Amino acid sequence: MTETLLHLTPRGLYCPPGDFFIDPWQPVSRAVITHAHSDHARPGMRAYLTTHEGQAVLRGRLGPDAAIQTLAYGEPLGLNGVELSLYPAGHMLGAAQVRVAYRGEVWVVSGDYKTETDPTCAPFEPVRCHTFVTEATFGLPIYRWRPQAEVLAAIHTWWRANQDAGRASLLFGYALGKAQRLLAGLDPAIGPIFCHGAVERFNGIYRAAGIALPPTAYTGAATREVDWSRALIIAPPSAQASAWMRRFGEVSTAFASGWMRIRGARRRRGVDRGFVLSDHADWPGLLGAIAATGAERVWVTHGYSAVLARWLTEQGLDARPITTPFEGEQGAATGEEE
Amino acid sequence: MRALAELYAALDETTRTSEKVAALARYFAAAPPADAAWALYFLSGRKPRQVIGSRRLSEWAIDAAGVPAWLFGECYDAVGDLAETVALLLADTPSAVAAGEPASLSFWIEERLLPLREADEATQRAAVLQAWSELDQPRRFLWNKLITGGFRVGVSQRLVVRALAQVSGVEDTVIAHRLMGDWAPSADWYRGLFVSQRADADVSRPYPFFLAHSLEDDPASLGTLEEWQAEWKWDGIRAQLIRRAGQSFLWSRGEELITERFPELAEAAARLPDGTVLDGEVLPFRDGVVLPFGQLQRRIGRKQLTRKILAEVPVALFAYDLLEVEGRDLRGAPLRERRARLEQILDSGDDAIRISPLVSGSTWDELAAARERSREVNAEGLMLKRRASPYRVGRVRGDWWKWKVAPYTVDAVLIYARRGSGKRASLYTDYTFGVWAGDTLVPFARAYSGLTDAEIREVDAFVRRNTVEQFGPVRTVRPELVFELAFEGLQPSTRHKAGIAVRFPRILRWRRDKPPREADTLEIVRAMLREG
Ligand SMILES: [Zn+2]
Ligand SMILES: [Zn+2]
Numbered sequence: 112m113t114e115t116l117l118h119l120t121p122r123g124l125y126c127p128p129g130d131f132f133i134d135p136w137q138p139v140s141r142a143v144i145t146h147a148h149s150d151h152a153r154p155g156m157r158a159y160l161t162t163h164e165g166q167a168v169l170r171g172r173l174g175p176d177a178a179i180q181t182l183a184y185g186e187p188l189g190l191n192g193v194e195l196s197l198y199p200a201g202h203m204l205g206a207a208q209v210r211v212a213y214r215g216e217v218w219v220v221s222g223d224y225k226t227e228t229d230p231t232c233a234p235f236e237p238v239r240c241h242t243f244v245t246e247a248t249f250g251l252p253i254y255r256w257r258p259q260a261e262v263l264a265a266i267h268t269w270w271r272a273n274q275d276a277g278r279a280s281l282l283f284g285y286a287l288g289k290a291q292r293l294l295a296g297l298d299p300a301i302g303p304i305f306c307h308g309a310v311e312r313f314n315g316i317y318r319a320a321g322i323a324l325p326p327t328a329y330t331g332a333a334t335r336e337v338d339w340s341r342a343l344i345i346a347p348p349s350a351q352a353s354a355w356m357r358r359f360g361e362v363s364t365a366f367a368s369g370w371m372r373i374r375g376a377r378r379r380r381g382v383d384r385g386f387v388l389s390d391h392a393d394w395p396g397l398l399g400a401i402a403a404t405g406a407e408r409v410w411v412t413h414g415y416s417a418v419l420a421r422w423l424t425e426q427g428l429d430a431r432p433i434t435t436p437f438e439g440e441q442g443a444a445t446g447e448e449e
Numbered sequence: 450m451r452a453l454a455e456l457y458a459a460l461d462e463t464t465r466t467s468e469k470v471a472a473l474a475r476y477f478a479a480a481p482p483a484d485a486a487w488a489l490y491f492l493s494g495r496k497p498r499q500v501i502g503s504r505r506l507s508e509w510a511i512d513a514a515g516v517p518a519w520l521f522g523e524c525y526d527a528v529g530d531l532a533e534t535v536a537l538l539l540a541d542t543p544s545a546v547a548a549g550e551p552a553s554l555s556f557w558i559e560e561r562l563l564p565l566r567e568a569d570e571a572t573q574r575a576a577v578l579q580a581w582s583e584l585d586q587p588r589r590f591l592w593n594k595l596i597t598g599g600f601r602v603g604v605s606q607r608l609v610v611r612a613l614a615q616v617s618g619v620e621d622t623v624i625a626h627r628l629m630g631d632w633a634p635s636a637d638w639y640r641g642l643f644v645s646q647r648a649d650a651d652v653s654r655p656y657p658f659f660l661a662h663s664l665e666d667d668p669a670s671l672g673t674l675e676e677w678q679a680e681w682k683w684d685g686i687r688a689q690l691i692r693r694a695g696q697s698f699l700w701s702r703g704e705e706l707i708t709e710r711f712p713e714l715a716e717a718a719a720r721l722p723d724g725t726v727l728d729g730e731v732l733p734f735r736d737g738v739v740l741p742f743g744q745l746q747r748r749i750g751r752k753q754l755t756r757k758i759l760a761e762v763p764v765a766l767f768a769y770d771l772l773e774v775e776g777r778d779l780r781g782a783p784l785r786e787r788r789a790r791l792e793q794i795l796d797s798g799d800d801a802i803r804i805s806p807l808v809s810g811s812t813w814d815e816l817a818a819a820r821e822r823s824r825e826v827n828a829e830g831l832m833l834k835r836r837a838s839p840y841r842v843g844r845v846r847g848d849w850w851k852w853k854v855a856p857y858t859v860d861a862v863l864i865y866a867r868r869g870s871g872k873r874a875s876l877y878t879d880y881t882f883g884v885w886a887g888d889t890l891v892p893f894a895r896a897y898s899g900l901t902d903a904e905i906r907e908v909d910a911f912v913r914r915n916t917v918e919q920f921g922p923v924r925t926v927r928p929e930l931v932f933e934l935a936f937e938g939l940q941p942s943t944r945h946k947a948g949i950a951v952r953f954p955r956i957l958r959w960r961r962d963k964p965p966r967e968a969d970t971l972e973i974v975r976a977m978l979r980e981g
Contacts, residue, residue: 252516253524253537276468372537373528374461375875379906383462395540418523425517 116211117218117244119433124220124244126211129193131160133209133220136436143195145222146206147172147287150437160188162197164233165205167316168287184233200224201235202390203288204317210238219404220244223413223437225389226396227259230295231288231322237403242410245401246437248391249369250415250422256369256393262386263296269365269384270301270343278361279339283382284368286310286347288390291317291324293345293367299325305333307346307355330358351381369393401428413437450557452480453488454587460604469604473612483555486634491600492609493628497558499598500565501573503531506597509574510535513581529868529875532593541585555636562595606657607843617643622657622780625842629704630654652693655700656726656772656780657842661832661849668813668852671833678784678836679808679816680769681828682851684742684938685732686749690714690766690802692721693776699731699766710754714766717801724776725794728840729768729805732827739767739827742952743940767805768795769832772840780840787840823854829937830854856935857977858957862965863930864890866912867922869897877912877924878905880956882934884947886971890928893947893974894936899956931963932956939978947971949978 117126123135123142131141134151142156147168152159159179161169166181173179182188184207188195192214197207202223209220219240228234266282273280284290286309294314297304304327306314311329318324330344339359348366350356364382371377371385392400397419401409409430411420416432423430459472473492477485511521516538528534561580565573580592594600610628614621619642627642630653664671671677688707691698697718699708708715711731721727733740733748740762748754748762771791772780779787795804808831810816820831830853838848861882869878879897883890900908911930918925935957942950 251524251527252514252520253528253534255537255540373875374533375529379875415523418520422520 116213116216116242117220119435124435126193126213128213129190129195129211131190131195134222134435134437143197143209144169145200145209145220146202148203148223151222160195162205162207164320165207167320168204168313171313171316172287184236198236198238199233201226201229201232204232204291204320204322206232206288208236208238210240216241218242218244219406221246221400223248223391224400225392226400227256229259229292229390231291231317231324235400237400239405241406242408243401243404243406244410244412244433245397245419246391246413247397247411247416247419247432248414249389249393250397250411250413250419252394254369254372254389254393255395256387256389259296259388262367262388263293266293266365266367266386267298267301269363269386273363274302274341276363277340278363279359280343281356281359281362281364282343282345282386283348283351283364283366284345284388285390287313289367289388290314290345290347291322292390293388294324294327295322297325297343302341302343303328303337305330305342305344307344307350309347309350310345330355450552450554450584450588450591452476452484453491453554454591456488457591457602458587460602466608470608470612470615473604473609474615477612477616481553481555482636482639484553486636486639487554487558489609489613489628489639490634492602492604493606494601496598496600497562497595499596500562501577501596503597505570505574506531506535506577506593509577510538513578514538527875532597532599533590533874535581535593536586536590539581539586539589542582557592558595562592565596605843610842613642619643622842625657626654629657630700631706652696653691653698653706655689655691655698655704656728656778656840658687658689658702658728659770659841659849660844661851662844662846664833664850664852668816668833668850671850674810674813674816676836678788678834679810679819680805680832680834681808681823681826682830682832682853683730683732683739683767683805684827684829685730685745685767688729688731688766689772690718690721690727690729690768691773692718692723692725695723697721710749711764712754713759713763713801717766721802722775722794724773726771726773727766727768727791727802728770728772729766731764732767733762734765734767735763741827741940742938743950746940763801765800766802768802769805770840783837783839784834785836788836820852820854856937857939858933858935859884859894859974859977860931860933860960860963860968861894862890862928862968863908863926863932864892864928866908866924866926876905876909878909880908880932882932882954883928884969884971884974885966886947891947891971893945893949893971894934894951894954896934896954896956900959904959928965931960931965931968933958933960939974941978947974949974 117124122137122139123132125132131143132139133143134145135142136153138155140157142159144152144159144161147165152169152172154173159177161181163181163183166179169179182197184197184199194212196210198210200206200208200222202225206222208222211218217240219238221244223246224235226235270280284293290310304325306327308329308331314324314327365384365386366380366382367386367388369389369391372387377385407429409423409428411432412435420430420432456472456476460469463469511518524538525534565576581589584592610621610625613624624642630651632638687702689700697715699711699714701707733744744762748758751758771787774790792804808819810819823830833850833852835848861884863880864883865881866877867879868874869876881892881895883892912924912926915927916924917927934954936951936954938952940950
């Protein structure tokens with residue numbers, strides 16, 4: 112087998128002529144980072160490359176000492192004859208697909224992506240390529256998202272009903288990306304919005320990057336007089352069932368995630384409500400994105416990679432699953448069925 | 450149908466009783482009577498029989514979604530529920546999403562679903578595909594549940610009754626009574642639930658059963674013995690015998706009319722005064738002795754009641770309560786009065802309808818000693834009933850207690866697992882346990898209940914990681930986990946591999962301390978059989 116332009120090594124996806132890794136999981140000298148989620152952006156790399164928009168969140172994750180170089184979306188960078196450029200993935204602020212071109216051959220690594228627009232980041236942009244490395248977190252045809260506006264309206268209705276019933280609305284969602292996307296769509300006229308410390312930290316970074324978010328307050332700074340029953344509180348899933356929750360008195364809990372599409376998943380989560388909102392592409396989104404690249408060869412990572420690869424193979428593409436430690440939307444970490 | 454889908458979701462989304470009742474009340478306040486009647490039909494656990502089998506449903510969904518069978522299988526594996534898988538798999542058509550005023554529930558059931566029963570396969574297929582294209586995902590799910598006969602709502606009859614009482618202002622005992630027995634859902638029937646007096650009262654209609662809780666505490670905590678009456682806790686079929694307008698009706702607790710199964714009781718009932726309703730237990734009874742439940746099971750299992758089986762396993766109704774006398778509802782009277790009237794009515798000592806004897810004791814300790822002898826008379830323990838109590842509706846704490854003898858227990862090893870149903874469809878919660886016969890584990894009991902949610906998740910993860918063989922829905926797992934099982938009784942059986950059938954097996958606890966090799970043996974279990 113001849114060596115491909117990108118290939119999988121024990122440290123991550125590697126480009127030999129350009130001598131760089133994409134989202135490596137072990138220390139390397141040059142790491143191109145698709146986005147700042149912890150399974151893609153790990154500490155310990157000698158140098159990082161990401162987008163202008165993604166720099167602040169990546170620094171928030173890695174600390175002040177990390178050496179981070181940035182590119183504008185679409186701006187080419189030459190590395191030993193390899194042309195590298197970054198394109199919006201629509202996943203979260205600064206998320207990028209990595210385009211790698213060498214001697215007329217083009218590869219695109221999607222990172223995590225979604226095709227629905229999101230006010231907190233640049234919209235997904237299909238990029239033509241010969242080989243596409245796609246994620247497949249929700250690579251089953253049962254995963255189909257309703258429009259974001261509809262989901263937000265349901266969240267608003269739930270919030271108001273909780274106010275009427277005299278209890279706080281506690282909404283769990285991933286602290287980086289999901290939480291800010293939720294915030295950007297929430298109507299602050301309904302009541303005060305509070306955030307867990309882990310969420311509030313990233314809110315500041317988003318605001319500094321010019322993303323409009325409604326006013327929020329840090330739960331830890333709230334006074335005793337706060338009427339929690341009026342409030343909506345956004346917290347990371349790890350805060351569920353913790354002592355931290357007790358301060359709010361009676362609560363209704365909800366979880367915003369693509370996994371909530373399945374009733375059993377919501378029950379296992381132990382929340383009152385599940386809102387189906389994901390920062391990953393649904394099944395039609397994945398198929399549409401893959402088709403738009405025009406790629407003949409597709410490598411599939413995350414979640415349902417074997418399923419999506421088999422489907423693509425049956426559609427006549429040269430597709431195969433590859434094994435990476437990427438988790439997708441808190442898949443493995445929460446014990447959801449992979 | 451949208452309103453019912455919303456009600457279903459609302460009930461699904463809360464564990465708070467008050468919210469369930471509120472959601473039900475909202476539904477009934479707004480629903481047209483014909484729809485409300487059907488909703489009640491389903492909410493009270495009735496369901497139309499399966500119209501479409503799961504295999505057909507899967508095939509049609511595979512066609513409609515344009516996916517290969519293997520991919521459908523992957524989806525089903527992720528969801529764990531067929532109706533839900535199909536509902537999620539199909540895309541909402543623009544017309545389904547845009548559909549403004551949806552057709553009523555009664556329309557969907559009466560015009561769309563029921564006619565499918567008589568239809569041929571091609572017609573059924575066309576109708577189901579058409580329905581899928583008209584419905585959005587939550588309603589598609591409901592429709593799939595309805596056509597496969599799997600619609601179940603996790604709400605107790607008590608809450609449904611409470612909601613109806615709230616909406617109508619009619620007393621809940623009256624509504625509960627009117628929901629009993631046989632009825633066909635219609636707008637007129639639904640309106641009839643709330644009228645003050647009904648001349649057309651159905652002569653066969655039973656009363657809701659009063660059910661007991663298990664006594665976990667020391668009986669002395671119940672107060673002075675004088676306030677209580679003790680009876681045997683029988684192991685038979687709880688039943689209500691009705692004699693009205695010259696006719697007899699025997700109802701099981703599952704609200705099934707079983708008069709024809711027990712001709713000797715129907716015949717004896719004819720000698721009861723008109724307007725009498727008895728509550729009691731149907732027991733296998735021969736030569737003055739109550740036989741083990743297994744004998745009754747032999748008889749229930751028969752399609753045909755032959756002369757031979759009738760002679761081998763005659764039955765008697767052991768009556769312990771009187772609910773109606775001279776056509777008058779006696780449930781509000783105290784037990785001591787109902788018991789006295791019951792004794793008057795049954796003083797003739799008719800063989801087939803007998804009074805269930807009281808168990809006497811002058812102290813709680815004496816009763817405890819009597820309870821230890823329960824198995825000798827083929828009873829499961831004692832019933833303690835407050836003499837001053839009315840006959841209540843459903844399972845209400847405080848007045849009736851089951852004080853059972855300790856169950857049999859065995860330590861057994863988990864050997865097979867399959868997925869549960871309903872809310873546990875995506876988890877492995879249905880377990881088969883084995884005991885040792887030499888070096889092999891012989892399957893001997895199947896149990897679903899008794900673990901906490903956290904333990905269930907843990908066992909589920911174990912099953913997935915330790916499957917040695919998968920055959921259809923059943924996974925054979927490494928024999929590593931030991932559980933203590935409890936059960937109510939044992940009987941010899943030729944249909945079971947272990948040669949023993951187990952009554953009411955349940956999981957008492959997970960014996961993490963026990964290696965599988967120390968689980969019990971078939972010999973030990975057989976010894977229990979001889980004792981029992
Ligand atoms: Zn991500
Ligand atoms: Zn990822």
